[in-house]
Amino acid sequence: MLSTKVEVYSNYINGEWKESIHKRTFENINPADVEDVVGLFQASNEQDVKEAIEAAKAAFPQWSKVSPSKRAAILNKAADILEQNAENYAEELTREEGKPVTDSKNEVLRSAQTLRFYAVEGQTFTGETFPNDDPNMKVSTEREPLGVVSVITPWNFPISIPSRKIAPALITGNTVVFKPSSDTPLIAIRLVEALHNAGIPKGVINLVTGKASDVGDLLVTDPAIKAVTFTGSTSAGEDIYAKSSFTTRTQMELGGKNPIIVMDDADIDLAATLTINGGFSLSGQACTGTSRVIVLKDVKDAYVEKLIEKASALKIGNGFEAGAKIGPLANEKQLKNVLKYIQYGKEDGATTAYGGEQITEGDYKKGYYVQPTIFTNVKRDMRIAKEEIFGPVIGVIEVDSYEEAIKVANDVEYGLSASIVTNNLKVAQAFTKDIQAGTVKVNRTTTGNLMNAPFGGLKNSSTSTFRESGRVGLEFFTQVKTVYIGY
Structure with missing residues (x-):
């Protein structure tokens, strides 16, 4: 009542x-x-x-x-x-x-x-x-x-x-x-x-x-x-x-299905921090949120290890709790949708490297809480790699070269935001031309835009x-x- x-x-x-x-x-x-x-x-x-x-x-x-x-x-x-x-x-x-x-x-x-x-x-x-x-x-x-x-x-x-x-x-x-x-x-x-x-x-x-x-x-x-x-x-x-x-x-x-490319010369700690901030802030509920990580093979293991380390340090809780970085999803529909895609990832053969469960115990039982989720061994044709999830779910896709990374990054219907982590100025400049996105960033998160700068996407974004x-x-x-x- x-x-x-x-x-x-x-x-x-x-x-x-x-x-x-x-x-x-x-x-x-x-x-x-x-x-x-x-x-x-x-x-x-x-x-x-x-x-x-x-x-x-x-x-x-x-x-x-x-x-x-x-x-x-x-x-x-x-x-x-x-x-x-x-x-x-x-x-x-x-x-x-x-x-x-x-x-x-x-x-x-x-x-x-x-x-x-x-x-x-x-x-x-x-x-x-x-x-x-x-x-x-x-x-x-x-x-x-x-x-x-x-x-x-x-x-x-x-x-x-x-x-x-x-x-x-x-x-x-x-x-x-x-x-x-x-x-x-x-x-x-x-x-x-x-x-x-x-x-x-x-x-x-x-x-x-x-x-x-x-x-x-x-x-x-x-x-x-x-x-x-x-x-x-x-x-x-x-x-x-x-x-x-x-x-x-x-x-x-x-919508968006925003990638961050991690090159083999990247600062791995920076790359992991940018991914966490881009993928899990606002519980992943941002149109520019990082949804896909496309990482060069030689640094993948070190990067994933660092990513899991940073994800495990995040505090999940009510937005009024001191230090809470991840709050609940906005509504029951969002919760069900995120859990559906986590199940898709498991069904399609991706590896759950971290998270992947709804949180229902203790203080969480009355809210729409889900663990931030990291999938590895993600293939470019999987549903979690192609479709917008709008939640704290990141898929890691391994590639052998910059050229392959660009092909994977552009192989979706969306083109809202994209980022690359690299110390190579030539690669960075090439990325700004090669990527199909309306907002393009180098060594920054896919999220966020200045109020005095234009914002918008390409393709179906x-x-x-x-x-x-x-x-x-x-x-x-x-x-x-x-x-x-x-x-």
């Missing part, structure tokens, strides 16, 4: 916090303790979405004419609010998603930085003037907002990913309908609260919570939606892309239309108009 102390949270539509039209809610559960209900959230339907879209549509004409400096002031004030409440928001984020609370705080603070970044960049993002042969004519371009934008985001970085979509959308004059993951609705509400308290006009930002299957396709198919920016699985992205109109702009950042992050992240949210003026 639900405690009367469980708080009920609302949608945010047209500047007001309100319950869903049909008044149904859903529970948000703490993945570290399934008996802990974080809150009750609105189980929205298509009527709620339609109301949010209509509010955004009505707000667009006026918001698009607001000066960039006034839009920037709102983003900066919202950033102030996030920073002032970072401790509390971090605790709420860890409770609903599971990551270590220090990581949660860093994510909240990074989101504030993202708002500030676009508050500055958006004020200088403009068109061009072109020389021409007519002395009595000026030819230039202007950048204009698109209109209503759907923002659909995942649970693994549930405030930083929305921030890097919503901030550039707002600063360029668009209005937004925001649909966060049902696993992390509370931190999404905190982001919208910050914008509300910063004085954003009604209808400019709208939030609806609930399952994608319940809100229907309106976030993609409604004629008022001019653009959809989505981060999530490749299968979900393909579905959104197929349903959207050819006049609806789409931005899709999708992205639609490769418009990049996120950095100054180029503004391009998706604007259209170019060419103007000829004779005088």
